[in-house]
């Protein structure tokens with residue numbers, strides 16, 4: 001903490017009463033530590049540099065002062081100054097790294113302005129909407145605050161649709177560290193050099209980097225530095241790591257889930273898309289439902305998944321946290337794979353056609369076999385037709401994957417406000433420390449308890465040590481401590497004894513999930529969610545504030561599930577205590593079955609069912 005302040009409440013902060021009521025309505029009793037620091041400076045119109053751990057309430061620490069400032073200016077005055085020469089001059093802009101965060105910030109503004117709805121209007125602009133439609137929207141609706149990713153805003157500025165020189169009063173760059181890691185530096189520089197620099201500036205970030213320090217010097221004028229020493233949250237987040245082999249990751253996760261040692265709601269991070277579906281299929285084989293969230297899915301589906309996960313309708317979410325560069329590689333490799341396969345198929349088809357022609361020729365040579373020839377021809381035609389149909393289907397699937405453009409503004413795992421996540425599992429170790437920090441920030445939010453479990457292989461041992469060192473250093477340097485034991489990660493031994501008896505059945509299941517099965521599952525999911533997305537769209541039209549609970553966690557290959565795998569016989573536990581509840585369902589079912597057969601037998605036995613009335 002760099003500046004001493006006396007603790008304030010929302011009521012004594014000097015904020016507009018309607019904003020105070022909105023905080024109370026959300027059940028917020030006191031401002032969080034970072035809000036305590038930032039509110040007074042923000043309300044006084046100072047530039048702020050807000051640095052605090054993920055989940056500490058940073059968004060409201062800049063949104064509340066921005067809204068307060070808006071409420072001080074008359075609506076009519078604001079509106080008239082925002083349209084000049086058919087160009088849009090917003091009062092405020094908020095920059096975030098992903099479209100999910102655009103929507104999240106817009107929603108939070110709606111909640112915080114609950115008691116002054118008609119007076120404040122925020123609009124997020126995203127890449128889906130054509131530029132001209134966006135222009136018409138901005139000019140007709142005249143939002144006070146525009147929320148955008150740097151790329152989209154820079155584009156609209158270059159087209160002279162949005163101008164920031166004259167009217168801009170406030171600008172916030174949220175998740176600034178991510179904005180740089182997502183590669184937005186160029187767009188950000190364009191925005192900053194073409195904006196009114198005497199506006200009030202908020203630079204908000206969970207971690208520090210040289211780029212942020214440079215940006216700080218460039219845009220902030222005599223800023224109030226809000227840095228937080230989070231001693232309280234020390235007790236809330238526990239970080240653990242286990243060294244495992246690649247296949248044992250599946251085994252360990254299964255055992256932890258099955259024995260109830262991994263608390264849900266759980267968010268599981270993997271580094272690539274195919275692996276996420278492999279994990280989903282693996283869990284599905286044991287009747288454990290999960291939902292995969294990735295940037296191939298349509299936007300409506302993603303929103304619905306996130307909303308329903310936050311509402312507690314699914315317990316396990318598998319999320320992909322891949323690099324932007326890596327994403328492009330995957331698209332290419334997928335297209336390449338499919339192409340290679342198609343070439344192979346074409347060759348085999350040509351070969352079989354040649355063989356057929358050869359056979360036909362031979363057949364034709366033999367005397368009196370016209371009938372045979374006819375049936376052969378017919379069979380060949382049928383074969384050809386089948387083959388063509390198969391090929392057409394394959395082509396359609398391939399087109400579907402290639403046309404399902406990955407959303408570059410997607411980054412759900414970072415910065416999104418997940419509610420009540422008990423455990424974050426790094427099934428794959430993140431490649432960078434910043435990514436690790438953002439992943440762990442999805443749990444232990446808003447003062448809640450959370451656990452992080454990281455799996456790492458022998459090859460990743462150095463990365464793990466590096467992450468551990470950097471996390472300690474980062475948090476100590478910035479006077480933010482987030483974990484006990486001197487901020488370090490606790491290394492746990494691999495529980496070989498506990499899991500060894502399960503290894504055989506796990507390996508069997510894993511071997512049955514082939515690459516082709518994973519690909520099919522992925523295609524099936526995309527198809528299903530495209531249909532879901534249409535349903536959701538029509539639903540949103542009727543009830544825009546509602547999100548129906550579509551089951552996004554349905555099994556992808558239900559016919560492959562072996563019900564016996566859900567039963568855990570005692571011998572699997574060797575000398576260990578059988579955890580409570582593991583066999584319960586089976587036993588209950590058995591009893592029910594017994595009663596039923598007993599009744600049936602009685603009914604069929606005339607001596608027992610006979611009655612004299």
Ligand SMILES: Nc1ncnc2c1ncn2[C@@H]1O[C@H](COP(=O)(O)OP(=O)(O)OP(=O)(O)O)[C@@H](O)[C@H]1O
Nearest residue numbers: 028030031032054055056057058059060415417446
């Ligand atoms: N004063 C408060 N009292 C209780 N809960 C709060 C308060 N302020 C914010 N919250 C809640 O805390 C959660 C985290 O807030 P927020 O998303 O703003 O954190 P953050 O620091 O921006 O996290 P990240 O860096 O991950 O984006 C949200 O669910 C929010 O509703």
